[in-house]
Amino acid sequence: MSETTISLRNAPSEGxxxxxxxxxxxxxxxxxxxxxxxxxxxxxxxxESGTNNDLFSVEATGDEIWAFGEEGIVLGSQDGGLSWxxxxxxxxxxxxMSDSGFGSILAASSDGTVIIxxxxxxxxxxxSFDVGEENIRxxxxxxxxxxxxxxxxxxxxxxxxxxxxxxxxxGVDLLDVSFLDSERGIxxxxxxxxxxxEDGGITWDYRDSPSExxxxxxxxxxxxxxxxxxxxxxxxxxxxxxxxxxxxxGFLWNMQYFESEGGSSNLGVNLTSIExxxxxxxxxxxxxxxxxxxKDGGNIVTKQLIPVDNLTSFNDIVMIDGFNGITVxxxxxxxxxxxxxxxxxxxxxVRDFSEFGSFVDYxxxxxxxxxxxxxxxxxxxxxxxxxxGITLSMMKTSPTTLKQIAEKRSLNLVRLxxxxxxxxxxxxxxxLVPTVExxxxxxxxxxxxxxxxxxxxxxxxxxxxxxxxxxIFGVSLILLGSLFISANGEYKxxxxxxxxxxxSWNPWGVRPLNFIATIYTDIFRNTPLIVQFLFIHFGIQIGxxxxxxxxxxxxxxTGFIVTFxxxxxxxxxxxxxxxxxxxxxxxxxxxxxxxxxISAIPSGQMEAGRSIGLNYMQTMRLIIxxxxxxxxxxxxxxxxVNLVLNSSxxxxxxxxxxxxxxxxxxxxxxxxxWSYGMVLISYFIVTWTxxxxxxxxxxxxxxxxxxxxxxx
Amino acid sequence: MENVLSIVDMHKTYPGGVHAVRGVSFDVMEGExxxxxxxxxxxxxxxxxxxxxLIEPTKGEVRLRGEMINIPNADINDxxxxxxxxxxxxxxxxxxxxxxxxxxxxxHVRKMSRKEAExxxxxxxxxxxxxxxxxxxxxxxxGGQKQRVAIARALAMKPEVMLFxxxxxxxDPELIGSVLKTIRGLADEGMTMVVVTHExxxxxxxADRVIYMDKGVVAESGPSSVIDSPQTERLKxxxxxxxxxx
Ligand SMILES: Nc1ncnc2c1ncn2[C@@H]1O[C@H](COP(=O)(O)OP(=O)(O)O)[C@@H](O)[C@H]1O
Ligand SMILES: [Mg+2]
Numbered sequence: 001m002s003e004t005t006i007s008l009r010n011a012p013s014e015g016x017x018x019x020x021x022x023x024x025x026x027x028x029x030x031x032x033x034x035x036x037x038x039x040x041x042x043x044x045x046x047x048e049s050g051t052n053n054d055l056f057s058v059e060a061t062g063d064e065i066w067a068f069g070e071e072g073i074v075l076g077s078q079d080g081g082l083s084w085x086x087x088x089x090x091x092x093x094x095x096x097m098s099d100s101g102f103g104s105i106l107a108a109s110s111d112g113t114v115i116i117x118x119x120x121x122x123x124x125x126x127x128s129f130d131v132g133e134e135n136i137r138x139x140x141x142x143x144x145x146x147x148x149x150x151x152x153x154x155x156x157x158x159x160x161x162x163x164x165x166x167x168x169x170x171g172v173d174l175l176d177v178s179f180l181d182s183e184r185g186i187x188x189x190x191x192x193x194x195x196x197x198e199d200g201g202i203t204w205d206y207r208d209s210p211s212e213x214x215x216x217x218x219x220x221x222x223x224x225x226x227x228x229x230x231x232x233x234x235x236x237x238x239x240x241x242x243x244x245x246x247x248x249x250g251f252l253w254n255m256q257y258f259e260s261e262g263g264s265s266n267l268g269v270n271l272t273s274i275e276x277x278x279x280x281x282x283x284x285x286x287x288x289x290x291x292x293x294x295k296d297g298g299n300i301v302t303k304q305l306i307p308v309d310n311l312t313s314f315n316d317i318v319m320i321d322g323f324n325g326i327t328v329x330x331x332x333x334x335x336x337x338x339x340x341x342x343x344x345x346x347x348x349x350v351r352d353f354s355e356f357g358s359f360v361d362y363x364x365x366x367x368x369x370x371x372x373x374x375x376x377x378x379x380x381x382x383x384x385x386x387x388x389g390i391t392l393s394m395m396k397t398s399p400t401t402l403k404q405i406a407e408k409r410s411l412n413l414v415r416l417x418x419x420x421x422x423x424x425x426x427x428x429x430x431x432l433v434p435t436v437e438x439x440x441x442x443x444x445x446x447x448x449x450x451x452x453x454x455x456x457x458x459x460x461x462x463x464x465x466x467x468x469x470x471x472i473f474g475v476s477l478i479l480l481g482s483l484f485i486s487a488n489g490e491y492k493x494x495x496x497x498x499x500x501x502x503x504s505w506n507p508w509g510v511r512p513l514n515f516i517a518t519i520y521t522d523i524f525r526n527t528p529l530i531v532q533f534l535f536i537h538f539g540i541q542i543g544x545x546x547x548x549x550x551x552x553x554x555x556x557x558t559g560f561i562v563t564f565x566x567x568x569x570x571x572x573x574x575x576x577x578x579x580x581x582x583x584x585x586x587x588x589x590x591x592x593x594x595x596x597x598i599s600a601i602p603s604g605q606m607e608a609g610r611s612i613g614l615n616y617m618q619t620m621r622l623i624i625x626x627x628x629x630x631x632x633x634x635x636x637x638x639x640x641v642n643l644v645l646n647s648s649x650x651x652x653x654x655x656x657x658x659x660x661x662x663x664x665x666x667x668x669x670x671x672x673x674w675s676y677g678m679v680l681i682s683y684f685i686v687t688w689t690x691x692x693x694x695x696x697x698x699x700x701x702x703x704x705x706x707x708x709x710x711x712x
Numbered sequence: 713m714e715n716v717l718s719i720v721d722m723h724k725t726y727p728g729g730v731h732a733v734r735g736v737s738f739d740v741m742e743g744e745x746x747x748x749x750x751x752x753x754x755x756x757x758x759x760x761x762x763x764x765x766l767i768e769p770t771k772g773e774v775r776l777r778g779e780m781i782n783i784p785n786a787d788i789n790d791x792x793x794x795x796x797x798x799x800x801x802x803x804x805x806x807x808x809x810x811x812x813x814x815x816x817x818x819x820h821v822r823k824m825s826r827k828e829a830e831x832x833x834x835x836x837x838x839x840x841x842x843x844x845x846x847x848x849x850x851x852x853x854x855g856g857q858k859q860r861v862a863i864a865r866a867l868a869m870k871p872e873v874m875l876f877x878x879x880x881x882x883x884d885p886e887l888i889g890s891v892l893k894t895i896r897g898l899a900d901e902g903m904t905m906v907v908v909t910h911e912x913x914x915x916x917x918x919a920d921r922v923i924y925m926d927k928g929v930v931a932e933s934g935p936s937s938v939i940d941s942p943q944t945e946r947l948k949x950x951x952x953x954x955x956x957x958x
Contacts, residue, residue: 604803607761607799607803608797609805623805703806
């Protein structure tokens with residue numbers, strides 16, 4: 001034994017050398033990231049508009065693009081916005097708003113002038129009406145021949161069958177309206193007003209706006225899709241609404257906090273419009289030459305360079321597709337882009353990835369981002385898994401049997417409890433009967449019932465986890481109840497004659513905590529991790545279920561760690577889901593590892609602890625666990641390495657970790673071997689570092705005479 | 713003299729069906745030291761472990777100062793802290809230093825502060841002559857030293873009775889002496905104790921009373937002089953088999 005001890009004393013210095021090595025490795029990595037001073041050029045190009053009038057609004061429909069402006073000017077383009085010609089004068093009012101959709105295109109002035117051009121028509125039709133004292137502030141088409149207009153003092157008008165009717169609500173000035181289809185629309189206005197209609201604009205309900213926007217003017221709304229809507233306030237705020245598990249878009253609104261503005265919810269500019277290109281990509285325009293874009297739903301908003309002077313006020317943007325777009329502004333300004341306005345790097349227009357050096361130069365930034373993303377979910381996953389592993393392993397090794405629980409109570413009490421449990425269990429199951437019947441299952445199909453009862457309504461319905469709880473508790477309570485009712489004070493195992501053999505079973509020997517933990521680990525160890533990822537992220541939507549409320553809870557804090565948790569972890573639903581998938585899965589495996597270590601501790605240790613008067617939990621905590629954890633550091637190391645490797649599966653739920661980054665790099669560079677090869681090396685560095693740290697830890701925590709592992 | 717420990721008609725059948733103890737009864741008086749001898753497998757350890765309920769006796773009574781302690785509602789942790797137990801294989805807590813092995817129970821059962829507990833610990837370590845190794849890890853101690861620390865750990869709880877289960881059987885012959893000396897010292901101080909042992913000479917010299925167990929029953933008992941003049945054939949055979957070994 002003393003020999004082993006001596007060799008162990010030498011081990012830590014070996015660990016130190018490894019430590020230095022790693023440090024050097026990382027320094028080299030960091031130094032090799034050069035600071036590049038790059039010149040940029042605006043992604044927008046100027047186009048001759050032929051007018052000096054202010055342009056207020058722009059629309060694209062089919063092959064045509066139309067811009068509207070001061071004194072009734074209407075410009076049309078048939079070639080994607082490169083050349084423009086004025087249409088015949090129809091009105092001399094300022095056409096300050098417009099909308100297109102369902103094949104038609106509509107423009108309006110605040111004084112009640114409204115013009116519309118139907119799909120096949122070559123001329124504009126005047127459908128103006130009398131607005132009385134009020135003003136029009138926003139218009140939206142809801143069919144090719146029907147539209148909604150909103151305006152001051154809660155005015156709402158609907159154009160249908162060639163007549164306008166009034167559906168005004170009492171309230172504040174309305175400033176814009178947007179319809180997703182013929183039924184669902186959202187109107188916004190002063191003092192943070194948000195109204196929702198589900199019947200084509202006839203009735204409207206107020207929705208809660210986020211408190212940060214309650215005194216702002218919401219000036220532009222875009223009801224983009226079934227899953228996303230955006231709105232802006234004139235003082236530089238962006239509001240976002242997403243489909244939640246059971247509520248549709250437009251019901252719950254959140255203020256967007258901009259990472260690029262240091263976590264502020266204010267861009268510090270006067271915005272004029274928002275144009276949504278894809279669910280997470282939008283462009284903003286504003287006064288003072290402001291154009292910007294976000295590709296990640298508003299986390300990072302990047303201001304763009306413009307090819308005109310900063311006095312230009314941009315009033316509207318239209319995206320023809322994900323990349324081609326047009327913006328119009330004061331003094332007849334029209335700009336066009338083929339790259340969503342993103343700044344272009346001068347001199348790097350065509351990137352050549354045929355040289356390994358330039359490939360690495362391009363991809364290392366992405367890889368490092370991916371590496372950090374991977375590390376984020378790995379670290380939190382390990383913590384979650386370890387916590388679960390410890391809890392489950394203690395549950396699994398808990399010695400208390402039903403017999404011991406029952407023995408301590410009088411027989412009558414046991415039977416009474418049994419009867420109660422039976423009745424409650426029965427009530428639970430009874431409650432579920434209609435739901436189960438409603439599932440329409442037949443025969444063996446009932447094995448899928450647990451999934452059916454949690455979400456009987458499908459995608460349109462809620463997740464009813466309580467149903468699952470009723471099922472589990474119902475079945476367990478009935479079983480437990482029947483057993484306790486049958487108690488006769490002996491608590492012995494039962495034997496039966498079955499097909500000529502004696503079968504014995506011992507329900508009193510069941511250890512309840514062990515039973516629960518076993519079910520958990522069995523489920524997670526007998527299903528593929530990739531399916532767990534998909535189920536947890538898309539099925540349960542843990543990211544939305546837990547991440548969003550948790551992020552909200554931390555709202556407003558400024559501490560470094562809290563901000564990191566809120567903005568980088570909890571706000572990223574895929575990240576939260578990935579952490580849970582990895583943690584829950586790893587917990588099941590770590591449980592077995594720790595349990596193995598616990599059973600490697602001689603039973604005499606438990607007896608010794610108990611003999612000095614410690615109770616079971618104290619003995620576990622103070623004597624068994626500290627020794628077990630030390631024993632299981634090496635197998636835990638394997639478990640953690642596995643977790644890192646498994647984290648690559650997070651790419652299936654769209655989390656941008658290392659492997660997904662490799663895929664993205666490959667998509668840009670087409671360098672298959674290099675892309676995946678670099679990722680391979682990156683993974684190796686992470687897992688190998690981890691293994692070294694664990695080896696070091698193992699040496700640090702080794703106790704003389706405990707365990708038999710010699711060197712590392 | 714007060715009756716400290718009293719065992720009445722104790723039976724133990726292990727789950728596998730081994731009927732290891734078949735009706736054992738005896739009393740231990742205040743300050744008395746009782747030696748239990750008997751061949752391996754005769755149920756000695758089972759009796760000791762049933763006394764502080766590390767295992768549950770199947771039948772029978774165990775009383776500590778008259779109080780029934782083998783009923784489901786007894787405060788078992790309190791009972792155990794009043795009975796000190798020393799194991800054949802020491803069972804020191806390998807991850808804790810010697811001193812922390814001893815303070816653990818004081819702090820978490822007796823709820824003493826660390827300082828108080830350490831003071832007590834130093835006292836008992838002094839008693840077993842292990843003060844100089846108080847900061848060593850158990851893995852770096854010899855067997856005899858380990859067993860003395862284990863005795864100190866039990867003593868620190870100020871038990872009303874000490875149970876020793878073959879405290880020297882796992883030790884090399886040259887290390888046995890120091891442990892026996894420690895136990896003898898305790899007996900001389902008047903500690904009430906039950907010692908399961910194969911050291912016949914020790915039983916003869918130290919014990920006030922000797923109980924001989926065979927096949928789960930008390931086959932013979934009496935003052936330590938029974939070792940020199942056994943009454944039953946069984947004990948005679950056992951004693952001669954032991955002296956042959958030596
Ligand atoms: N945990 C156990 N399970 C089943 N049988 C046991 C157990 N412990 C001891 N026994 C059996 O009980 C009998 C008495 O054992 P024990 O009390 O250890 O004897 P001793 O200490 O006198 O050598 C032996 O036959 C032994 O095999
Ligand atoms: Mg024994």
